[in-house]
Amino acid sequence: MSHYLAIAAVRGIRSREPTVSAASILDLFDGLVELGVLAGPDAEVDGIRRADLENIEARFPASLVQKLWRVGEQSPYARQLGLIIGSRVNLRAMGMISNVTRFADTLGEVIVISARHAAVMSEVENIRSVAQASGVKIVYEITPPEYRLDNAIDRSMAAGVSWARHLTGRPLMPLATTFRHTVSDQAPYRAIFGDAVSFGQAEDAILVAHEDLTLPVISSNPYVKAVLASRLAEQSNGLMRRTTLEGEVRRIIGNALQDPLLSSDYVANQLNMSRQTLHRKLRKESCTYQSLLLAVRKEKAHHYLKNGVSKMDELSALLGFSEPSAFFKAFRSWYDTTPGKFEGRGS
Structure with a gap:
């Protein structure tokens, strides 16, 4: 029985509850100890001590991370906690993704590996890359919404920048950084992300310049990598087997809505199966690729409107429609009203 399953059996944790790697929790735990928020390595949160987290391949329920953040939010560092912890490079708490990327060839490869295997770090966090004219936009999402905390997003994005600087040995700065939440003091963010940072935006995202993607990783080692x-890959595939195919397809669609290559073939390729096999297995779960695509678009349309994104062309692009009129028609079929009226009624 795995470490996580042993804990689940003792505590009655639902087997379908999303999980987070011990390494990710260990880094957060260490940060809280360093700040004096936790008394030391023997401090307990929900019955867990530091020693319980030292097996980096163990997994714990995502609710444990929520409890650690709540403890931290009672401290004087509450609002900057995510930035402080994320800007550290804690080599004592490196999980599988960190261990692989430290031996990657380039920063671009680091981004690809991190996005592809994000679930190994946390099943509630999605990372996707979107090609832009000036570089690559890295979008961070935490779902379901109840797991999203501003500090958690701050930590992930600050950690991404800090890890890139550590791997390349360069004082890298994003071309632009956007956050969905708003803050009263922007100075700590500008110290990490530079002056091109904005808040109250549609996405939590970092824009990386094309030339930075080719920077070599100073510890690159193809054999060790x-x-x-x-x-x-074994860990990633193991997590995939523990989820329904419908859930995996939803996740892939959600991460690739803005990719013009998104299709049932694209999804099947991501799952290492043929398109025919994908359709057959989805039918066994009483759904289709097209129904899941529409469901994800509908959910995200609701989310974006609730968070202040109201321009038709922007919504259309975010949801992967070829033109605003196609989005408008789809939206009316979902909610029997227009996006403008829907937003106005505060649904």
Whole structure:
């Protein structure tokens, strides 16, 4: 029985509750200890001590992370907690993704690996990359919404920038950084992300310049990377087997809505199966690729409107429609009203 399953059996944790890697929780735990928020490594949160987190391949329920953040939010560092912890490079708490990416060839490869295997770090966090004219936009999402905390997003994005600087040995700065939440003091954010940072935006995202993607990783080692990547793939595939196919397809669609290549073939390729096999397995779960695509678009349309995104062309692009009129028609079929009226009624 795995470490996580042993804990689940003792506590009655639902087997379908999303999980987070021990390494990710260990980094957060260490940060809280360093700040004096937790008394030391023997401090307990929900019955868990630091020693319980030292097996980096163990997994714990995502609710444990929520409890750690709530403890931290009672401290004097509450509002900047995510930035402080994310800007550290804690080599004592490296999970499989960190261990693989430290031996990658370039920063671009680091981003690809991190996005592809984000669930190994946390099943509630999605990372996707979107090609832009000036570079690549890295979008961070935490779902379901009840797991999203501003500090958690701050930590992930600050950690991404700090890890990139550590791997390349360069004082890298994003071309632009956007946050969905708003803050009263922007100075701590500008210290990490530079002056091109804005708040109250549609996405939590970092724009990386094309030239930075080709920067070499100073500790690159193809042999070690290949060995560790094999183990990372095993973990990723193991997590995938524990979820329904419908859930996996929804996740892939949600991460790739803005990709013009998104299709049932694209999804099947991501799942290492043929398109015919994908359709057959989805039918067994009483759904289709097209129904899931529409469902994800509908959910995200609701989310974006609730968070202040109201321009038709912007909504259309975010949801992967070829033109605003197609989005408008789809929206009316979902909610029997227009996006403008829907937003106005505060649904």
